[in-house]
Amino acid sequence: MRYISTRGTAPVLSFEEAMLTGLARDGGLYVPETIPTLSKDQIAAMAGQSYEEVAFTVMRPFIGDTFTDEEFRELIAKAYGSFGHVARAPMVQLAPNHFLLELFHGPTLAFKDFAMQLIGQMFQKALGRKGERVTIVGATSGDTGSAAIEAFRGLDNVDVFILYPHGRVSEVQRRQMTTPTELNVHALAVDGDFDDCQARLKDMFNDFEFRDGVKLAGVNSINWGRVLAQVVYYFSSAVSLGAPDREVSFTVPTGNFGDIFAGYIARQMGLPIADLVVATNQNDILDRCLKGQGYHKGGVHASISPSMDIQVSSNFERALFDAYGRDGAAIKQLMDELGQGGFDVSQGALQALQEIYHSGRASEEETSATIADTLKTSAELLCPHSAIGVKVANEQRDPAIPMITLATAHPAKFPDAVEAATGVRPGLPPRMADLFDRDERLTRVDNDLDALKTLIKGKLNA
Numbered sequence: 001m002r003y004i005s006t007r008g009t010a011p012v013l014s015f016e017e018a019m020l021t022g023l024a025r026d027g028g029l030y031v032p033e034t035i036p037t038l039s040k041d042q043i044a045a046m047a048g049q050s051y052e053e054v055a056f057t058v059m060r061p062f063i064g065d066t067f068t069d070e071e072f073r074e075l076i077a078k079a080y081g082s083f084g085h086v087a088r089a090p091m092v093q094l095a096p097n098h099f100l101l102e103l104f105h106g107p108t109l110a111f112k113d114f115a116m117q118l119i120g121q122m123f124q125k126a127l128g129r130k131g132e133r134v135t136i137v138g139a140t141s142g143d144t145g146s147a148a149i150e151a152f153r154g155l156d157n158v159d160v161f162i163l164y165p166h167g168r169v170s171e172v173q174r175r176q177m178t179t180p181t182e183l184n185v186h187a188l189a190v191d192g193d194f195d196d197c198q199a200r201l202k203d204m205f206n207d208f209e210f211r212d213g214v215k216l217a218g219v220n221s222i223n224w225g226r227v228l229a230q231v232v233y234y235f236s237s238a239v240s241l242g243a244p245d246r247e248v249s250f251t252v253p254t255g256n257f258g259d260i261f262a263g264y265i266a267r268q269m270g271l272p273i274a275d276l277v278v279a280t281n282q283n284d285i286l287d288r289c290l291k292g293q294g295y296h297k298g299g300v301h302a303s304i305s306p307s308m309d310i311q312v313s314s315n316f317e318r319a320l321f322d323a324y325g326r327d328g329a330a331i332k333q334l335m336d337e338l339g340q341g342g343f344d345v346s347q348g349a350l351q352a353l354q355e356i357y358h359s360g361r362a363s364e365e366e367t368s369a370t371i372a373d374t375l376k377t378s379a380e381l382l383c384p385h386s387a388i389g390v391k392v393a394n395e396q397r398d399p400a401i402p403m404i405t406l407a408t409a410h411p412a413k414f415p416d417a418v419e420a421a422t423g424v425r426p427g428l429p430p431r432m433a434d435l436f437d438r439d440e441r442l443t444r445v446d447n448d449l450d451a452l453k454t455l456i457k458g459k460l461n462a
């Protein structure tokens, strides 16, 4: 299995290289050269299997000879062993033919644990045998950072620096990043918004001297390994509702387009998915783009679903790459235009996107109302991100086809918004009940490339 860049000019890499590299050197994102498919029988055989067994079958064709079967099984077992639910990704029913896929039973209570826990294990294994050490730098709107710090804390071969927008993450998110005591993990509070953090991260990767000097590696949602890990729960959930003999649809609360893109990969692999619905908050650039209004950046408006507060949705580049017939030069052109403010999608590419993705958005009021309604009608307490999914799914779903809405975080990660909507303050699961008593450790930094480079080099040499 070989990996190519969406901008067409970076070296072709193996799975191991693509995973350890993150962003391609031409600024693009790595994608598999071809998508392997699973037969109907292979999918049917997943019925009744453990999450770990399904994970092995789904991901194995993508990893080439990076790990032996035995190693890979062991990494998967370690990755999900810390989850608080033995089914890993259990489902509950919200309404007739509407299901909620609970992706928040990992150590930091958001779906990002699914990918990050596995990436942590894979990095450790791959780097350990090469005797190498890397510096992981990530940008987060809250959940990626906590998941990364949790996954890499105390591992021997990595230092981790997480950039988050100062004052714009929830207290639980912040504390999950600032309370681990291991000295190989660092939370950096940047004076800016999430797009600033993401832009500085890209700057660091495009500064080859710095990149090579500190052996920079990326685990943001652009990392192919992360997308891959997320493909698994599309299979496990669809199969438990009758796939491959019965079609299902998915609605996905979307920000950086990683999670929904994993659903597209599942469909490419042969999973019968009827609709893939992108659900956005008031930062609805993706919804507008998919409705034919082009991709034009505005400002980011802080919302009660902060993990979806973005204007530059980095994984969307992968979707565009396929929609443009895998024309790297065309993608490079679009991304250059995005640097100047935005781009229009060609008619052919828009049609290709609309054949795969549907979309909708939820305002702040609609999000709160959905949290309140769902508690009343289904006795489920939703986090604001998941509520956006439920709202959009309710609008768009075909009653004859099971709809699976992804619940991307635990309500206790966003207690203020949930309490404001319902009067109920969700409690943390007992295994992390002391989070508010632990000491915090963080560094404030300007939204400035040089300041960040100096800070990171200083901490590495400390």
Ligand SMILES: *Cc1c(COP(=O)(O)O)cnc(C)c1O
Residues within 6 Å of the ligand: 110, 111, 112, 143, 144, 221, 253, 254, 255, 256, 257, 258, 259, 260, 307, 308, 385, 386, 408, 409
């Ligand atoms: C990251 C995140 C999202 C958005 O996922 P993408 O893969 O970036 O589209 C949605 N909800 C929560 C809770 C998240 O942490």
